C-alpha cells in the first residue's frame with residue numbers, strides 16, 4: 172500500500188481513509204479529503220471516520236476485538252492506536268504485523284509491540300455498492316507551484332546555449348589523443364604535435380571561459396529565481412487563513428517550504444544538465460556507432476541494466492525520502508517546542524522525558540537517513556559493477572579489433588573516451604529523470620502550502636447592506652471548528668452601537684474568543700454574519716476592515732526589535748509622538764522611559780525581557796497606535812494589578828471608540844457600558860452597567876463589584 176503521510180497534526184484518520192480508499196481503487200489525495208471533510212485540531216472520532224468512509228462509498232464496520240483476533244480482520248483496515256492515533260493494518264501474521272502509520276510510513280511490528288499500541292478498536296472497510304473507482308488526480312504542474320516567474324525561459328535558454336557550447340570541447344578532445352597516437356607517434360612529427368597542442372590548448376582556454384560564464388549565469392538565475400519564488404511563497408503564506416496555521420506543526424510548514432530550494436536547484440541546474448546530457452548522449456552514441464556498432468552494443472546493454480536497476484529502486488527511494496523528510500520535520504518540531512517551552516519544562520522537571528522523546532525522534536530520523544544512504548550505497552556499488560564489467564568487455568573486444576587490424580590504437584583510445592562519455596551521460600540522464608520524478612514528492616509537500624486557498628480579501632459588493640446602521644452587528648452567528656463537531660456558537664446575535672463599550676462575559680470555554688475571532692474575520696462564520704456599519708464583513712473586505720481595527724488577543728506576541736518598533740509595528744515611517752501617546756494610553760510609558768534605552772530598548776522575539784503585564788501593555792499600545800475605530804480586547808489586562816488596570820480602562824474609555832472586551836475581572840467589566848453574558852455559544856443576557864465611581868484604593872477596588880443587572 173502506498174503510504175499517504177499526514178500534513179496536519181490531527182488528520183491521521185483522514186490519511187488512513189485516503190490510503191484505504193486508494194487501495195480499493197478510488198484514488199484520492201489527502202488535500203482533496205481535507206477540503207471535502209475539514210477536521211479541526213481535535214481530529215476525528217471513530218464515528219466521524221465512519222461517516223466520511225460512507226461518503227466515499229466504503230462500507231464501515233467498527234469492531235472491538237482482542238489482540239488474538241487481529242489476524243481475522245479483513246485487510247486493509249484501520250486500527251485505533253495509542254488512544255490518540257489511527258494507522259492502517261496491511262498484513263498480519265504470527266510473527267508480526269505491517270502497519271502504515273500516516274505519521275511515519277510503513278512499519279513492521281512484533282506481536283508484543285502491536286499489543287502496546289493497539290487499543291482494541293478497529294474499523295473494517297470494504298467497497299459498498301456505490302463505491303466508485305477513480306484514477307489518480309492529475310499531478311500538480313510546476314507552473315502551479317512556482318507561479319509566474321519573469322525571465323525564466325530566456326535565462327534557461329541562455330544557460331542551455333552555454334552548456335551546449337561547452338560540450339564541443341568534450342566531443343573534440345578524444346581526437347587529440349587519436350591523432351597524437353596514430354599520426355604523431357608513428358611518424359615522429361614534432362611540428363604536428365606542437366600544432367595539435369596549440370589548437371587544443373586554445374580550445375581548452377575557450378572551454379574555461381565558457382565554463383566561467385555558464386557558472387555565473389547559473390548563479391544569477393538561481394538567485395533571481397530564489398528571490399522571486401521564495402518571495403511569492405512567503406507572500407502566499409501571509410495570506411493564508413489563521414486556521415491553516417492552527418492545524419499544523421510549525422516545523423512541518425518550515426520543512427515544506429524547504430521544498431522550494433530542492434525544486435529550484437533541480438530547475439536551474441539539473442534541467443539544463445539533463446538536456447545537455449541527452450544531446451551529448453546522442454552525439455557520443457553516433458560517434459561510437461561510427462567507430463564500431465558491435466562494441467557499442469556492450470555499452471547499450473550496460474545502460475539498460477542500469478536503467479532497470481534505478482527504476483526498480485525508485486519506489487523504495489521515494490518512500491525513504493518522504494519518511495526522512497517527515498521524521499526530520501518532527502524532530503525539528505520537537506526541538507522548537509522544547510526551546511519555546513523551556514520554562515514549563517524546567518518547572519515541571521520534565522527534562523528527562525523530553526530528552527528521551529527527542530532521542531526516539533532522532534533515532535527515527537537517523538534510521539530513515541541510514542536506510543536512504545544504504546540504498547544509495549547499494550546503487551553506486553551496482554553501478555560500479557555494471558559499468559566496470561562493461562569496460563572490461565569493451566577493452567577485451569576492442570583490443571581484439573586492434574589485433575585484427577580493424578582498429579588503430581588511437582581509434583581504440585578515442586572510442587573508449589566516447590564510450591565513457593556516453594555511459595556517464597546516459598547514467599546522468601537516468602539519474603536526473605528520476606530526480607525529476609522525485610520532485611513530485613517535493614511538489615506535493617509544497618503544494619500543501621502553495622495551493623492552500625488564501626483568505627478571501629476581495630470585497631463582495633453584491634452583498635446586501637443595511638442603510639443607516641452604525642457600529643457592529645452580529646446576526647444569527649453560528650460556528651463549529653469542523654463538520655461533525657459540536658457547535659461552538661449557534662444563533663448568536665447582538666449589536667454594539669458606534670462608540671459603545673461592550674464586555675462579553677461567560678464561563679471558560681463558552682466561545683468568547685471564538686466569537687471575537689469571527690468578528691475580526693480570522694475565522695469564517697459557518698452561519699450568519701457580522702456587519703460593520705450595516706455592511707457584511709465580506710462586502711468590506713478583510714484587509715480594509717482590519718485597517719480600522721486594533722486588537723489584543725490572548726496569545727498575541729511581540730517581535731524581535733525595539734519597543735518603538737513593536738508599538739509602530741511595521742510602519743515604514745513611525746511617528747514618535749504617536750508611539751508615546753499610545754504607550755501613555757496603555758499606561759506603560761513611565762516604565763519604558765525608566766529603561767536605560769527608553770523606547771529603543773530591545774526585546775527578544777518572544778518579548779522575554781518584559782514582565783507579563785508590560786508585555787500586555789506594549790501589545791495594547793501597538794493596538795492603540797493604529798488609532799482604530801474598533802478595539803477588541805481579549806483578556807488584554809489580565810496580568811495587570813487592579814490600579815494599573817483601572818488606569819488602562821479609564822484611558823481606553825476616554826477614547827470613545829467602539830470597544831469589545833472579553834474579561835473575567837469585575838474592574839474591567841465595570842469599565843464597559845454594557846455586559847453581554849454568554850453561555851454555550853449564545854448571548855443569554857444583556858445588561859447595561861450602572862456606573863459607579865471606582866475607588867483608587869487597590870484593596871477597596873478589589874472588593875468592588877460594580878456590575879448590576
Ligand SMILES: Nc1ncnc2c1ncn2[C@@H]1O[C@H](COP(=O)(O)OP(=O)(O)OP(=O)(O)O)[C@@H](O)[C@H]1O
Nearest residue numbers: 211212213417652659678679680681682683684685
Ligand atoms: N482551534 C480549535 N479547534 C477546535 N476546537 C477549538 C479550537 N479553539 C477552541 N476550540 C473549542 O471551542 C470552544 C470555545 O473556545 P473559546 O476559546 O472560544 O472559549 P472562551 O470562552 O474564550 O474560553 P476562555 O474564557 O477560557 O478563554 C472550546 O470548547 C474549545 O475547546
